[in-house]
Amino acid sequence: MDAASAPGAGGSGGRMSPPVPRIVIVGAGAIGAFYGAILQRAGARVEVVLRSHVDIVRARGFSIDSPMGDLSYRPAAVHHIADAATPGADVVICCVKVLPEVDRAALIAPWLGPQSAIALIENGLDIEPPVAAALPGHPLVSALAFVAVSRRAPGEIEHQAYGRLTLGAWPSGVSAEARDLAAWFEAGGIDVKCSASIVRERWAKSLWNTPFNPISVLADGADTVTLLETPGGETLARAAMTEVMAVAAADGHPLPADAVDRNIEATRRMPAYRNSMALDYRAGRALEVDAILGNVVARAEALGVAVPRLHTLRTLIAMREREAAARG
Amino acid sequence: MDAASAPGAGGSGGRMSPPVPRIVIVGAGAIGAFYGAILQRAGARVEVVLRSHVDIVRARGFSIDSPMGDLSYRPAAVHHIADAATPGADVVICCVKVLPEVDRAALIAPWLGPQSAIALIENGLDIEPPVAAALPGHPLVSALAFVAVSRRAPGEIEHQAYGRLTLGAWPSGVSAEARDLAAWFEAGGIDVKCSASIVRERWAKSLWNTPFNPISVLADGADTVTLLETPGGETLARAAMTEVMAVAAADGHPLPADAVDRNIEATRRMPAYRNSMALDYRAGRALEVDAILGNVVARAEALGVAVPRLHTLRTLIAMREREAAARG
Numbered sequence: 001m002d003a004a005s006a007p008g009a010g011g012s013g014g015r016m017s018p019p020v021p022r023i024v025i026v027g028a029g030a031i032g033a034f035y036g037a038i039l040q041r042a043g044a045r046v047e048v049v050l051r052s053h054v055d056i057v058r059a060r061g062f063s064i065d066s067p068m069g070d071l072s073y074r075p076a077a078v079h080h081i082a083d084a085a086t087p088g089a090d091v092v093i094c095c096v097k098v099l100p101e102v103d104r105a106a107l108i109a110p111w112l113g114p115q116s117a118i119a120l121i122e123n124g125l126d127i128e129p130p131v132a133a134a135l136p137g138h139p140l141v142s143a144l145a146f147v148a149v150s151r152r153a154p155g156e157i158e159h160q161a162y163g164r165l166t167l168g169a170w171p172s173g174v175s176a177e178a179r180d181l182a183a184w185f186e187a188g189g190i191d192v193k194c195s196a197s198i199v200r201e202r203w204a205k206s207l208w209n210t211p212f213n214p215i216s217v218l219a220d221g222a223d224t225v226t227l228l229e230t231p232g233g234e235t236l237a238r239a240a241m242t243e244v245m246a247v248a249a250a251d252g253h254p255l256p257a258d259a260v261d262r263n264i265e266a267t268r269r270m271p272a273y274r275n276s277m278a279l280d281y282r283a284g285r286a287l288e289v290d291a292i293l294g295n296v297v298a299r300a301e302a303l304g305v306a307v308p309r310l311h312t313l314r315t316l317i318a319m320r321e322r323e324a325a326a327r328g
Numbered sequence: 329m330d331a332a333s334a335p336g337a338g339g340s341g342g343r344m345s346p347p348v349p350r351i352v353i354v355g356a357g358a359i360g361a362f363y364g365a366i367l368q369r370a371g372a373r374v375e376v377v378l379r380s381h382v383d384i385v386r387a388r389g390f391s392i393d394s395p396m397g398d399l400s401y402r403p404a405a406v407h408h409i410a411d412a413a414t415p416g417a418d419v420v421i422c423c424v425k426v427l428p429e430v431d432r433a434a435l436i437a438p439w440l441g442p443q444s445a446i447a448l449i450e451n452g453l454d455i456e457p458p459v460a461a462a463l464p465g466h467p468l469v470s471a472l473a474f475v476a477v478s479r480r481a482p483g484e485i486e487h488q489a490y491g492r493l494t495l496g497a498w499p500s501g502v503s504a505e506a507r508d509l510a511a512w513f514e515a516g517g518i519d520v521k522c523s524a525s526i527v528r529e530r531w532a533k534s535l536w537n538t539p540f541n542p543i544s545v546l547a548d549g550a551d552t553v554t555l556l557e558t559p560g561g562e563t564l565a566r567a568a569m570t571e572v573m574a575v576a577a578a579d580g581h582p583l584p585a586d587a588v589d590r591n592i593e594a595t596r597r598m599p600a601y602r603n604s605m606a607l608d609y610r611a612g613r614a615l616e617v618d619a620i621l622g623n624v625v626a627r628a629e630a631l632g633v634a635v636p637r638l639h640t641l642r643t644l645i646a647m648r649e650r651e652a653a654a655r656g
Contacts (some may be wrong), residue, residue, distance in 0.1 A: 215644065215647070218546055218644045218647070218648070219644060219647035219648050219650075219651050220647075220648050220651045220652065221651070222647055222648075222650070222651040222654075226647060226650055226651055226654060227647060229650070230643065230646045230647045230650050231643075231646060232639065232642060232643035232646060233643055233646075233647060235639070235643070236639065236640055236643040236644075239636065239639075240640075308567065308636040308637050308640075309636050309637070309640045311560065311563070311564065311567075312564055312568075312636075312637050312640045312641070313640070314560060315558065315559075315560035315561055315563070315564040316543065316546045316547060316564075316644070318558045318559060318560060318561075319543070319546070319547035319548075319550055319554060319555060319558045319561060320546070320547050320548050320550075322547075322550070322554055322557070322558050323547050323548045323549070323550040323554055324548065326550075326554060
């Protein structure tokens with residue numbers, strides 16, 4: 001797949017149809033299943049690799065209820081994570097949670113051929129280096145999803161709103177692989193922003209996620225209205241966001257001076273919102289603490305930037321997890 | 329009761345016996361019941377004012393199991409909080425939790441006569457001003473208890489260890505009332521440190537309590553070993569204690585330069601310890617957040633001292649309480 005083969009370039013006027021790319025999605029939870037539907041709708045061959053509920057998805061495919069219409073689909077193949085892999089995908093898209101105990105490179109590797117690109121649709125900062133280091137020589141596309149999706153039951157996804165992707169080559173630039181993938185997502189009906197500075201985009205998203213996700217967990221899963229209405233809450237959120245700004249600037253990615261104000265104002269305009277880490281916490285699922293918060297604190301420490309509030313949040317969450325583990 | 333009437337001054341060599349003071353203890357949970365036992369053992373007339381379990385305590389008195397021996401006793405009178413009060417106590421000792429919804433002055437007032445002293449055996453900082461403002465003209469003794477006691481059942485107290493009191497006149501000095509009360513406690517077998525600077529003593533105790541209590545709550549009730557063994561835990565504890573040091577110094581009560589080191593070392597020497605706020609949290613009881621933490625943050629803000637970690641802790645606890653209230 002190269003730029004000339006993107007779906008927008010073919011299918012009309014007697015020009016050659018673009019070759020159909022083989023896309024393997026590793027981890028098809030709500031996010032992976034949703035973006036797989038978009039790609040299949042665009043005409044790609046979509047395979048998924050699952051850890052659980054393989055039989056259900058093989059039998060029924062994914063049922064996806066969406067404001068975009070019914071996005072239900074049957075992937076071209078449904079693999080179990082322990083099955084023998086078929087290497088040589090054009091793109092392997094990784095949508096698994098970024099957790100210390102999950103070796104994402106090991107999950108991606110079996111599906112690669114010499115020419116395969118890798119795309120990560122995952123949250124957080126500094127989530128690319130372990131994959132890039134373990135799988136050198138493969139073009140790496142890094143993507144942020146702005147989407148509200150959740151899984152209602154095995155194979156049943158609800159797409160509530162949004163869907164936009166921001167993507168670019170990692171560590172920077174807009175590669176042919178990034179442009180091609182963007183074209184396939186756009187052909188499937190999704191807005192895509194190609195960015196030449198995906199690390200900066202990650203910092204911009206971290207500005208909100210890095211403070212609000214852990215604060216919400218420590219507030220026992222409280223929503224945004226509760227967080228901001230508590231005395232001291234907006235002050236804490238602003239101060240923690242300002243710490244993220246300082247680390248981003250020291251990392252070479254200064255964010256706009258009014259970014260904190262604009263994020264707080266946007267949060268105040270939202271209805272009460274429970275973020276993904278709060279939902280994971282309430283459901284007893286593992287939390288992406290390192291990707292969202294720990295990597296920012298580590299970078300702050302490496303750059304010599306003081307982040308007392310972020311450090312406090314990270315340590316308190318680590319204490320909670322240790323206490324939970326001790327209680328079993 | 330004045331200095332000459334303290335118990336050590338009488339009872340031998342044909343001198344006049346000291347008059348027996350009438351002491352009313354408002355709030356006889358574990359702490360109040362324990363110190364009442366000490367005073368009654370010294371020969372004072374001890375009355376208690378209870379909110380609950382009046383019938384049980386009237387029928388059986390307090391059962392107190394202690395390394396000092398059996399401290400069980402029947403108070404001279406057991407009053408319910410709603411009963412008509414008999415004013416004119418020599419000393420009214422308040423041992424109720426310091427909570428925003430509890431008007432301690434209103435609980436103390438009915439038992440006072442024109443000459444009555446007031447003593448507070450309670451934790452926290454700036455817990456005296458509301459009582460002093462509402463009940464002017466009464467000598468005020470402020471006391472810190474270093475004691476491990478807990479209530480096993482209504483009227484049944486277990487004294488595990490310690491018992492020392494540090495007390496002084498509030499806001500400063502060692503008044504005759506402070507010396508007298510100290511003498512009665514000492515006569516009952518308790519070590520007492522009379523301090524001319526009880527506010528400084530409160531700062532010294534806050535150095536540990538102000539960070540460790542809320543950190544433990546936010547860590548879901550974790551003990552000291554868990555807190556210090558978590559990566560980042562000791563760093564957080566030290567940094568938060570250093571913030572308390574800065575506020576204390578700005579308030580005119582500088583603590584020794586090695587106070588943080590010494591407190592951390594002492595904490596590391598202790599067996600795993602769950603502090604009182606952690607126990608209250610786990611039992612679903614109200615937390616003395618304002619007395620222990622909020623008043624320190626308020627004083628920091630009034631004095632212009634930056635306390636990012638303490639502010640974060642206070643706000644997170646407030647968010648938790650708001651979230652819990654919203655869930656009902």
